[in-house]
Amino acid sequence: EPDVNNMEKQRALMGLFPRHADIVIIGGGAIGSSIAYWLKEKTSREGIRVIVIEKDMTYSKCSTRLSMGGLSQQFSLPENIQMSLYGAEFLRTLKKRFGHGADVHFTPQGYLVLADEERAQKLIDNNMLQRELGAVNRILTRNQLKSRFPWLNTTDIELGSLGLEREGWFDPWALLTVLRAGAVDLGTQYINGEVVDFTFQLREDFVVEGIEEGSYEALQEVVQLVLNLLNWQSLQKLENRYVCRFECTETPPGINVPMTVDCSGVYFRRDGLGGSFIGGLSPLENSEIAADIYTHQEILPILENRVPAFKSLKIKNSWHGTYENNSFDDNGIVGPHPYYHNLYLATGFSGHGIQQAPAVGRAVAELILDGDFKTIDLTRFGFDRFIVNKP
Numbered sequence: 222e223p224d225v226n227n228m229e230k231q232r233a234l235m236g237l238f239p240r241h242a243d244i245v246i247i248g249g250g251a252i253g254s255s256i257a258y259w260l261k262e263k264t265s266r267e268g269i270r271v272i273v274i275e276k277d278m279t280y281s282k283c284s285t286r287l288s289m290g291g292l293s294q295q296f297s298l299p300e301n302i303q304m305s306l307y308g309a310e311f312l313r314t315l316k317k318r319f320g321h322g323a324d325v326h327f328t329p330q331g332y333l334v335l336a337d338e339e340r341a342q343k344l345i346d347n348n349m350l351q352r353e354l355g356a357v358n359r360i361l362t363r364n365q366l367k368s369r370f371p372w373l374n375t376t377d378i379e380l381g382s383l384g385l386e387r388e389g390w391f392d393p394w395a396l397l398t399v400l401r402a403g404a405v406d407l408g409t410q411y412i413n414g415e416v417v418d419f420t421f422q423l424r425e426d427f428v429v430e431g432i433e434e435g436s437y438e439a440l441q442e443v444v445q446l447v448l449n450l451l452n453w454q455s456l457q458k459l460e461n462r463y464v465c466r467f468e469c470t471e472t473p474p475g476i477n478v479p480m481t482v483d484c485s486g487v488y489f490r491r492d493g494l495g496g497s498f499i500g501g502l503s504p505l506e507n508s509e510i511a512a513d514i515y516t517h518q519e520i521l522p523i524l525e526n527r528v529p530a531f532k533s534l535k536i537k538n539s540w541h542g543t544y545e546n547n548s549f550d551d552n553g554i555v556g557p558h559p560y561y562h563n564l565y566l567a568t569g570f571s572g573h574g575i576q577q578a579p580a581v582g583r584a585v586a587e588l589i590l591d592g593d594f595k596t597i598d599l600t601r602f603g604f605d606r607f608i609v610n611k612p
């Protein structure tokens with residue numbers, strides 16, 4: 222008996238280009254690999270042929286590899302909250318699903334999102350929604366913050382929202398490895414190559430109802446015109462996220478320091494147990510400033526103001542990673558292309574794609590296989606919102 226499992230793995234490793242595929246996924250990062258895994262998980266092993274085309278098998282520059290791996294439910298949209306809750310559940314049951322060796326080194330630690338007077342009401346509203354949906358977060362007043370986190374400068378802070386469960390950070394590379402191995406084990410084939418273009422063919426057996434014969438091409442032109450007017454390319458920007466690792470030589474905030482998000486957007490968390498921290502900021506505009514200069518100019522002054530003990534910090538290293546930012550409304554784009562209905566999009570997850578990868582993979586598999594979202598309804602994240610100009 223040939224070992225089918227092993228043959229599939231060998232084929233995947235050799236990158237032989239198949240003659241046929243039912244579903245081709247472009248990009249084998251966390252999102253693409255999660256989609257591949259879920260497509261195969263939801264069908265029998267031989268049910269559908271899934272191919273992932275990945276241009277860089279070392280993943281050296283992809284967002285997943287450079288990500289901080291943070292997981293939090295502190296969002297304002299129900300869909301983002303639900304996806305992150307599912308992300309936490311997926312990680313909790315990872316070994317059950319993928320075997321004992323599957324480990325993403327999850328560090329449980331709440332997020333602390335700070336708000337000044339102007340942002341306080343929004344923080345309360347978000348917190349209520351998060352708790353309604355099952356997140357376990359608590360609002361803390363300035364005095365409560367001061368007594369719980371004496372190392373924090375709270376002079377300009379009105380409130381903080383502290384996550385008490387299902388938040389923390391994990392190793393994104395480990396998650397990608399687990400998802401990829403899971404997809405390959407179920408029969409997905411990874412191909413090393415770059416997709417540079419599409420050729421669309423009108424299917425002869427394709428019947429369009431309710432539209433007069435001959436007007437179909439015109440319809441296509443209208444949709445493309447709308448897309449061009451919206452200038453789709455400029456909506457999806459590559460944004461640099463700057464990160465630095467530093468050491469605090471004065472008495473640092475202790476082991477219980479949450480992943481703290483300042484009103485300015487600067488954030489930090491501990492990195493291990495010995496006074497080492499990781500912090501960063503996503504610039505509003507795409508920036509090409511070198512990471513060390515950006516760190517000193519933009520990030521350090523805010524860190525030093527928020528935590529006086531950080532005045533003694535020493536930068537160990539700094540880097541920036543790129544992610545796709547949907548500048549229209551900062552949320553992911555999930556669903557069918559408005560004209561080519563056999564083309565699905567799952568992109569633009571900005572700074573929260575790694576924690577949402579399990580939920581997005583499951584949602585896209587539902588859309589393709591069941592024709593609709595079955596668990597978390599991501600209709601709001603569809604491409605149509607660009608056409609009707611409704612973030």
Ligand SMILES: Cc1cc2nc3c(=O)[nH]c(=O)nc-3n(C[C@H](O)[C@H](O)[C@H](O)COP(=O)(O)OP(=O)(O)OC[C@H]3O[C@@H](n4cnc5c(N)ncnc54)[C@H](O)[C@@H]3O)c2cc1C
Pocket residue numbers: 247248249250251252253274275276277280282283284285286287288289290291292414415416417462463464541542543544567568569570571572573574575576577
């Ligand atoms: C510094 C940094 C910190 C972050 N921190 C967090 C965080 O704390 N929490 C969180 O949830 N998210 C975070 N993110 C965001 C998160 O990492 C991304 O949203 C997520 O990894 C996106 O996954 P992806 O698979 O869509 O993209 P990627 O990981 O970039 O994968 C896309 C893949 O597609 C391949 N590809 C592209 N074009 C082609 C083509 N034409 N043909 C073939 N292959 C192609 C690329 O080589 C790449 O491997 C962070 C990102 C960065 C950069």
